[in-house]
Amino acid sequence: MTTFSPGGTTSSSRGCKPPEVATTELTKPRRGDLGVSCVRHASPTGLDVRRCYISWGSRPRLLYSAAPRLKTRATVLDYLLLTATVLAVVPTTWAQDVPEAVLKAEQQRIEAVQRATKSAVAVFTADGNGGGSGVVISPDGYALTNFHVVVPVGDYMQCGMADGQLYDAVLVAIDPTGDVAMIKLFGRDDFPAAEMADSDDVQVGDWCFAVGNPFLLATNFQPTVTYGIVSGTHRYQFPAGTLLEYTDCLQTDAAINPGNSGGPLFNAFGQLIGVNGRGSFEKRGRVNVGLGYAISINQIKHFLGHLHSGRILDHATLGATVADDEDGHVTVSNILDSSDAYRRGLRYDDELVSFAGRSITSANDFKNVLGIYPKGWRVPLAYLRDGERHEIHVRLAGVHAREELLQKLKESPVPGSPKEQPRPGDEEKKPSEDKPDEGKSHPETEAKKVPEEFTQYIEHRNGFANYYFNKLNRTRVWNAFHDAAGEFLELKGSWTLTGQSADKGTLTLELSDTASRIENEASQVELTADKDLAEQLGPVGSGGMLASLHLWRRMLVEGPDRFGDVVYLGKAPVPGREQLCDILVGTFDVVEITFAFDPADGTLVRLEMAPDSDVDPCEIEFFDYRETSGRKVPHRLRVQHGDQLFLELELQEVQLTEAEKVEA
Amino acid sequence: MSNWVDTVSIGLWNCVKSIQCCVLSTQYAVPGTREPSETRLYRSAILTFALLGSALVANQSHAANEVQSFSSTVGSVQPKMVKLYGAGGLRGLEAYQSGLLISADGHILTVWSYVLDTDEVTVVLNDGRRFAAEILGSDPRLEIAVLKVDATELPHFELSSAVELQAGSRVLAFSNVFAVATGNEPVSVLHGCVSANTKLSARRGAYVTTYQGSAYVLDAMTNNPGAAGGALTDRQGRLAGLLGKELRNSLDNTWLNYAMPIPELDASVGQILSGTARVRSEMAERRKPIESVDLTSLGIVLVPNVVAKTPAYIDRILPDSPAHETGLQPDDLILFVNDQVLNSSKQLRSELEYIDRIDEVRLLVQRGQELIDVSLFVE
Structure with missing residues (x-):
């Protein structure tokens, strides 16, 4: 038997064994190890049969075989043919084995997974016996997880990350209805943070992957990655007997198992598109059956500012219910006359066309849109009546009354989502079966385990998940305002503002601690501070302009610490501004007043005051900040009540006086 | 991106396979011919290059033509799917299932199940339109059913062009x-x-x-x-x-x-659509044989015929009878005889009168949750 190779080396052997394949490496060893060889062996008929093999991987494959030949030496033709064939076939066979594009895509996927997994968090209770997953979203360590993950974990937790480190973390805020919670990790100021995508761009069929801590496997903190496709978008998942409602969520067939809760769902580029939290579990115990649900990151973006506030967040309601028919008409089936939507003109039987910029063709569409906004947001709404299109902006009320939500939280079982330990049964278990978990949820029992150095980051207050973070942001917003406008503390004397308005002539405002006054040539309105402000809502038609400005002065001179009760609400949209504004809410007597601050320059851009949530507030916008006595004071005011513009005032003179020294 | 890669890789794979095939077939063709080997070698070389060239070109155009995103593939299929709602609703018996459109005129292929066991099966199309469905027929062996809704110009699958x-x-x-998709x-x-x-x-x-x-x-x-x-x-x-x-x-x-696989179902669907499925044509003339089969000769004793449509439940099996040999048991419910669906024990008796004693009697019986086919010969 003779073998020969393109290199021309020959060797002989005897016998009639199957051909031994001589392989000549054409390339350095690499994926799909490739070689070409020619073999000549004696056939039983006595004629030589030459075969040319090409090999990749471990197995030689026949390229061509030349029929019985009499010559024993390789001909020039053989070499030519072989070379040409090899040249022609090699690139193709390489590509067949692992095409360039596949290698590239694989590399991209590996890179996406590597990059994305760095931000994943394995959440563990202080004793290590429970937990879930999370994802870091900012370098200073703020991370998202599920409400139902933090419930049994409590105020303090330990978080493993892919760098192999265990970080201490505390609870920041919870959104029980949306099943979202925010935690803060300590120990670094350069945490790897996930990049957020626009989850409305996600399409069914897109590749995606979930990263997390299923079955609490990540004892070495290395997260588990499961790959799949997006199976559905804008899904609505009923609360199923608990507080949790998954609206507008993403559905995936990437495996979501108990312990994946709170972990990130990434798109193929490793960008965050959602937070995993739920699965359809039936018949097979609490393990993946190919349907997992993730809260869309766009919904969480709306709540992000609020989550930094340390509060227990509430979702929104329109104050109206809708009904749909199969032709895609969605009509108002019931509406509260105390709702903002009613005051803006929406009535029974009006046909909803669009809501928050999305077209509405089913009741689920409506619920999907409603579910992604926090209480208090203003969104556009368009409706048809008698064929005519009306466009309004409605302020969304809270789903729950303040105490109602807290009460529900106490009563509500740990919601029926992936339990961190698999167990038989499914999510429709009776609440009583979940009661054993509830004992863990009381912060008091967990508080004992908080290390000394972290107790300073945890502060309990009714209505808050962690009041520490509310104070942190309240101070941040107020300090920014100070930096922008100056210190008003010493200016406790009376303030006199004089200005011109188009229809009300020259107006003079006098504001002081005890009484305030507004007058023009025709009339005068007064207010005394020791009487109920809710009863002094003049001038008529303003909704309480005088009281609003009275409280505005009080806020500036007293600051949030002495104003009354002032909390940081979070970030919310403000009419006429593209950026979300920082919101402080002050309560004075029964009157609630909100202050909106521009996060870019720290200035106060707007306030709204209402004695009751059932009536339209008085809205005052501040423009044209100018320097007066070393402070920056707005010189143009715009006052609106309901749909009516009440006043536009250009200030000509602003006098802010210091308090008279009281002689002892 | 990833889909494109898959398309390319599949294309390449096909291409390479076809080359291997051709090269191999050239080789195998050789021994049977008498051409000089050099000529054959030239021919094979030319053939190889020609194939390589065309395959590469074809591969490129193949990739270009089929560059479509995964999500657009999904989007093209979903309009052909329907959601079905019918009987059920108790725990463990969900009142919904899936179906697929197989004609522009609203024919729907689905599985036969208790969901369809009602007069009111609702079909929801991908665009959210709702229809009351008519059940055209079913095949109990394959457990499939064909439904029809009153609509036209619907996107649909062609069963005949199904891939394997x-x-x-x-x-x-x-x-x-899980009925997670509702409405449209x-x-x-x-x-x-x-x-x-x-x-x-x-x-x-x-x-x-x-x-x-x-x-x-x-x-x-x-x-x-x-x-x-x-x-x-x-x-x-x-x-x-x-x-x-x-x-x-x-x-x-x-x-x-x-x-x-669709090819397994295609014929049965055709029979249901043409109205010949498992239902003997009323038009055809039927003749009774001189000596027909009866229950006694099969060894079957049915429960007493007490109501108008007594189901054909087996009460007893006679020892050493054909029924005994085939393993039929008391409480088996006879559903079909020679592909004729039965609605009563009376109908079974009359159907047997059409079967010659020398012919096969095929029964489809239900035993518990199981359907069992048996074949009996009297002689």
Whole structure:
């Protein structure tokens, strides 16, 4: 038997064994190890049969075989043919084995997974016996997880990350209805943070992957990655007997198992598109059956500012219910006359066309849109009546009354989502079966385990998940305002503002601690501070302009610490501004007043005051900040009540006086 | 991007395979001819280069033509899917399943199940339109049914152009699983591979199933409430199978994810559509044989015929009878005789009068949850 190779080396052997394949490496060893060889062996008929093999991987494959030949030496033709064939076939066979594009895509996927997994968090209770997953979203360590993950974990937790480190973390805020919670990790100021995508761009069929801590496997903190496709978008998942409602969520067939809760769902580029939290579990115990649900990151973006506030967040309601028919008409089936939507003109039987910029063709569409906004947001709404299109902006009320939500939280079982330990049964278990978990949820029992150095980051207050973070942001917003406008503390004397308005002539405002006054040539309105402000809502038609400005002065001179009760609400949209504004809410007597601050320059851009949530507030916008006595004071005011513009005032003179020294 | 890569890789794979084929066939052709070997070698070389060239060109155009995103494939299939709502609603008996449109005029293929066992089956199309469905017919062996809604110009699958899959083929599974999609929401889609192309009959004893034909075993989780009747497609969105009903391996209690290949169902669907399925034409003249089969000769004693439509339940089996030999048992319910559906024991008696004693008597009986085919000969 003779073998020969393109290199021309020959060797002989005897016998009639199957051909031994001589392989000549054409390339350095690499994926799909490739070689070409020619073999000549004696056939039983006595004629030589030459075969040319090409090999990749471990197995030689026949390229061509030349029929019985009499010559024993390789001909020039053989070499030519072989070379040409090899040249022609090699690139193709390489590509067949692992095409360039596949290698590239694989590399991209590996890179996406590597990059994305760095931000994943394995959440563990202080004793290590429970937990879930999370994802870091900012370098200073703020991370998202599920409400139902933090419930049994409590105020303090330990978080493993892919760098192999265990970080201490505390609870920041919870959104029980949306099943979202925010935690803060300590120990670094350069945490790897996930990049957020626009989850409305996600399409069914897109590749995606979930990263997390299923079955609490990540004892070495290395997260588990499961790959799949997006199976559905804008899904609505009923609360199923608990507080949790998954609206507008993403559905995936990437495996979501108990312990994946709170972990990130990434798109193929490793960008965050959602937070995993739920699965359809039936018949097979609490393990993946190919349907997992993730809260869309766009919904969480709306709540992000609020989550930094340390509060227990509430979702929104329109104050109206809708009904749909199969032709895609969605009509108002019931509406509260105390709702903002009613005051803006929406009535029974009006046909909803669009809501928050999305077209509405089913009741689920409506619920999907409603579910992604926090209480208090203003969104556009368009409706048809008698064929005519009306466009309004409605302020969304809270789903729950303040105490109602807290009460529900106490009563509500740990919601029926992936339990961190698999167990038989499914999510429709009776609440009583979940009661054993509830004992863990009381912060008091967990508080004992908080290390000394972290107790300073945890502060309990009714209505808050962690009041520490509310104070942190309240101070941040107020300090920014100070930096922008100056210190008003010493200016406790009376303030006199004089200005011109188009229809009300020259107006003079006098504001002081005890009484305030507004007058023009025709009339005068007064207010005394020791009487109920809710009863002094003049001038008529303003909704309480005088009281609003009275409280505005009080806020500036007293600051949030002495104003009354002032909390940081979070970030919310403000009419006429593209950026979300920082919101402080002050309560004075029964009157609630909100202050909106521009996060870019720290200035106060707007306030709204209402004695009751059932009536339209008085809205005052501040423009044209100018320097007066070393402070920056707005010189143009715009006052609106309901749909009516009440006043536009250009200030000509602003006098802010210091308090008279009281002689002892 | 990834889809493009797959298309390219598949294209290349096909291309290379075709080259190998041609080269090999050239080689095999050689011994049978008398041409000089040099000429043959030249010919094979020319052929090889020609093929290589054309294959590469074809491959490029193939890739260019089929560059479509995965999500657009999904989008092209979903309008052909329907959601079905019918009987059920009790725990463990979900009142919904899936179906797929097989004609522009509203014919729907789905699995036969208790969901259809009602006068009011509602079909919801992908665009949210709702229709009351008429059940045209069913095949109890395959456990499939064909429904019809009163609509036209619907996007649909052509059963005749269904593709066949190999183990390893990548697939998509579309269904109304868990009824998560409501109204005009598109049905859910899962991805996976064909793990095996096998016959369910090989494991018949382990499964409570009447379908015994071939099946695609899938690694996608298709064995879920509501998924039955859904579509299995390849990655180009071409129909390959009908997602089967929930089956469980009674030995180890695991669930089986599978789909029935469309070619297995095609003939039966055709029969249902043409009205010949399992129903003897009323028009054809029937003649009774001189000596016909009767229950006694088969060895079957039915329960007493006490009501207008007494079901054909077996009361007793006579010893040493053909029925005894085939293993028929008391309490078996006879559903079909020689493909004729029965609605009463009276009808069974009359049907038997048309069967000659020398002919085969095929019975389809229900025993518990199982359907059993038996064949009996009197003589």
